[in-house]
Amino acid sequence: MIIGIVGGILQGMEAVYLCKHAGYTSLVIDKNPKAPAMYLADRSETCDVLKEPERAKQIFSECDAVLPAVEDLEVLEFLDSAMKEVGKPFLFDLESYRTSCSKEKSNELMARLGTPIPQPWPECGFPIIVKPSSQSGSIGVSAVKNEEQRLRALEKVAKLNDTPIQQEFVSGKSVSIEVIGNGKTAKAYVTTEVVLDSNYDCKQVVCSSNILPEKDDKEFVEIGKALGEGIGLKALMDVEAIYTKKGLRVLEIDARIPSQTPACICAATGINLLEELVCSKLGKESGKVRKDGCAIYEHYVIRGSALYTCGEKEFSHVEAPEYIKDFWGADEAITDFKTGKYEWRATVIFTGKDYQDAVHKKKQFIKNAMDNCELEEYIDRTPEMV
Ligand SMILES: Nc1ncnc2c1ncn2[C@@H]1O[C@H](COP(=O)(O)OP(=O)(O)O)[C@@H](O)[C@H]1O
Ligand SMILES: [Mg+2]
Structure with missing residues (x-):
């Protein structure tokens, strides 16, 4: 199965990661030959799909399905019509995206459906x-x-x-859930916690079975399903909410592949949302059952003698990254580390049977990174660095 991925930055890297874990071949298409996902993918093509539409369609015809990893409406509209011509599955729902990319429209939808919102x-x-x-x-x-x-x-x-x-202004834990729909029914998958840095950028995702109390988790799954069915979802979307003292309050929905949460879910539970999406488009079942486990997913930037946790915007500046298993005690990493490099970045995933177990691995990783690179400081606060 060859998956064409249009866009090679954060969502693109996410999609390549999910392809690797599903056993799919990834083909990244980006106009920038240095887009980071190009280095991680099995194949890459430098192509501006808007300037070279015929070549783009030729590339898509070699794929079994195409997934957009961009949020430029003009590109998405082109892909939607190009994929109709090519006649291959398009892993995207332009109509739902048009609603979800406007908070005004999605708030109207949520008010109509009775979704709890601020x-x-x-x-x-x-x-x-x-x-x-x-x-x-x-x-x-x-x-x-x-x-x-x-x-x-x-x-x-x-x-x-x-x-x-x-x-x-609502306060509490930030949580997220992905929903996949086939136009008639929708299913919400796994809750994750999203930890933000001081610029509201996501620096950490945690996936485990007890992010929310059971009753609230069930409610989140129901909210996700109702939203997916209410919008008539024909692909994947995520729902972001805050778990307040009064219960869940949904902040937004986004009908596109998110970055960060699917990889964390895949590492923790074995559920691969790209595989689920492909199966749903082909009218099949993945047959995957959620396994019990925990994963912590984080971004780091190393500058000089300090190791900082950072948001994904900062991580997106990673250059020619590699995918590595067992990186100084972390289960997996995407990184441009080279010995002696002054500045480099890494996204790392720690897994464990529970949260404590994963945190233990994380501490070990930080110690190993600091020892190996002779770093002096570990800074877990992200000032504006983008
Ligand atoms: N009503 C709210 N109360 C508290 N924080 C909020 C609220 N709305 C948004 N935020 C914060 O701002 C971030 C961005 O808002 P969001 O609605 O998710 O928009 P987007 O991610 O599209 O920029 C959220 O992750 C959340 O941390
Ligand atoms: Mg958001």
């Missing part, structure tokens, strides 16, 4: 979150405590030429 301003009172409707990756998001700050946050959104979403 209360809108002004009913909720301060503090609130002000965020642009159509951006992603926490761009333009502000936490706001008073009217003066609210006006400034609105200006920030206006500068992005976007519509503001103003809603209750």
